[in-house]
Amino acid sequence: MRWFKPRESGAVPDDKSPRSALQGWWGERKAKEWLIANAGLKFVAGRVRVGRNEIDLIMEDPRPEGRVIVFVEVKTRASHLFGGGFAAVDRRKRRSLCRAAIDWLRNCSPTRFRIDVVLVYGDFRTDRVDRIVHQKRAVSLDPRIDGRAIRRRIPARRLWS
Secondary structure (H helix, E strand, C coil), rough: CCCCCEEEECCCCCCCCCHHHHHHHHHHHHHHHHHHHHCCCHHHHHHHEEEEEEEEEEEEEEEECCCCCCCCEEEEECCCCCHHHHHCCCCCCCCCCCHHHHHHCCCCCEEEEEEEEEEEEEEEECCEEEEEEEEEEECCCHHHHCCCCCHHHHHHHCCCC
C-alpha cells in the first residue's frame, strides 16, 4: 500500500490576512491537535487542494482490523449563538467533500475511508478553546450526489470503514 508522509500545504495566514482566514487556520490546528491526542488519529496532510475542492485535514485511523483514512472538515466558531458549524456543512459542501475525498483516493492503494466534521468553539486571539465536537461519519457518501461518477471513480469495496 502507498501511504503519504505527513505534510502541511497551503500558506500560513499572516497578520494581514482576513480574520476568518486566521480563525480557520487556528481552528484546523486545534482540531488536528485534539484528534491526535483524544481520538488516536495520525496526521497525514492538511489543507489539501484537490481540483477546485479543499480538504482541511486528512488523518489515518490505525485500527487493528485495518487502516481507515479520515477526511476531516473543520468548522471554527466564536460561539454557538448564531447557528452551529454543522449547519455550514450543507448539500453543496457535502458534495464537494465527497468529490475531493474520492479524487484524493484515486492516488493511493485501496482503503476504507470516512468523512468527519470537527467543530471548534473558541477565540483564536487569546488561543482559548471552549469546546471541540467531533462527529464521526458526519457526511455519508450518497450515490445520488454524483452516482455514476462516484461508481466510476472508486470500487465499492473501498467505500466505507
